[in-house]
Amino acid sequence: MSWWSNSNTEPKRKNRFYVSMGTGGTLYSVSSVTKPSVTIEPKEYRMINHFYRYPGIPKWEPIIIKFVDPGFWGGASVSIGGQPVQGTSQNTSKTLYEMLLASGYVNPNPATKAGVTETALPTTGPSRLARVVSPEKAAMIDRSFGSSQQKSDGAQLRIVQLNAAGDPTETWTLYNPMITKISWGELDYGDDGLVEYTLDVTYDWAELTE
Numbered sequence: 192m193s194w195w196s197n198s199n200t201e202p203k204r205k206n207r208f209y210v211s212m213g214t215g216g217t218l219y220s221v222s223s224v225t226k227p228s229v230t231i232e233p234k235e236y237r238m239i240n241h242f243y244r245y246p247g248i249p250k251w252e253p254i255i256i257k258f259v260d261p262g263f264w265g266g267a268s269v270s271i272g273g274q275p276v277q278g279t280s281q282n283t284s285k286t287l288y289e290m291l292l293a294s295g296y297v298n299p300n301p302a303t304k305a306g307v308t309e310t311a312l313p314t315t316g317p318s319r320l321a322r323v324v325s326p327e328k329a330a331m332i333d334r335s336f337g338s339s340q341q342k343s344d345g346a347q348l349r350i351v352q353l354n355a356a357g358d359p360t361e362t363w364t365l366y367n368p369m370i371t372k373i374s375w376g377e378l379d380y381g382d383d384g385l386v387e388y389t390l391d392v393t394y395d396w397a398e399l400t401e
Contacts, residue, residue: 203360207353210256213337220264220283222387223257224350227363227397251396253371254350258283258388283388287373290390294331294370331369348392360401367395 210221229251233244260283336347348368352361372391 201355203352203354207355209351209353211349211351213347218258218264220258220261221256222259222385225254225256226350227254227365227394228252229397251394253391253393254365256390256392258287258390259385260284260388284375287375287388287390290335290370291326291373293334294326296326326370328367328369332367335370336368348394362400364398364400365392365394366397368392369394 208224210218210224212218229249231249232247234247236243236245262282264281264283264286332347348365350363350365351359354360369392370390371393372389374389376386376388378386
C-alpha cells in the first residue's frame with residue numbers, strides 16, 4: 192500500500208516550522224528559511240598509475256533566513272548587545288540593524304569616529320551596542336544572536352519543524368552562528384507585495400534531533 196493512501200501517515204510540510212534565536216524566543220517575522228546542508232569534498236590521491244578518492248572534511252553550508260516586517264520581531268524579549276529589546280514592539284528592520292551594531296561594527300559618524308574614546312561614546316541608542324570598529328566573532332555570536340550564557344549548550348539558533356498537532360518532528364541546532372550578509376530588501380512602485388528582508392548566516396556545525 193502506498194504511503195499517501197495511509198491515513199496514519201503524514202509527510203513533513205514546508206509551511207510548518209518556526210525559528211528561534213538566542214534569548215529572543217520564536218521569531219514570528221520569519222517567512223522562510225533554508226535548512227542546513229553539508230558538503231563533503233573528496234580528496235584525490237595518485238598511486239603509480241591509478242587515482243584513488245577518499246572523503247574529505249565535511250563543511251556546513253550557510254543558510255538564508257527571510258523576514259517580513261509586521262512591526263514586531265518575535266514572541267519574547269530579545270537580548271541584543273546585552274540590552275533587552277521587546278520582541279513584540281520592535282520592527283524587523285531596526286532589529287537587524289542593531290544585530291549589525293552589536294557584532295562590533297561602528298559607523299563613521301562623528302560620535303563614533305576612530306580615535307573617540309570608549310567613555311565618549313553614547314550610552315543610549317544603537318551606538319551604545321558596540322565598542323570596536325569592525326565585526327568580531329565572539330561579539331557576533333554572543334551579542335548579535337543572544338547571550339549564550341542563558342543556554343547551557345551554547346546554541347543561539349534553532350530551526351524546528353512541526354506536525355499538524357504542533358509537535359516538533361525535526362529540530363536543527365546551529366552552533367556559533369555568524370552574520371555574513373544583511374539585506375533590507377527592495378522597493379518598487381509597481382509592486383504592492385510585502386518588503387522582504389534577508390539574513391545570511393554561517394555557523395561552525397549543526398546537529399539534528401527529533
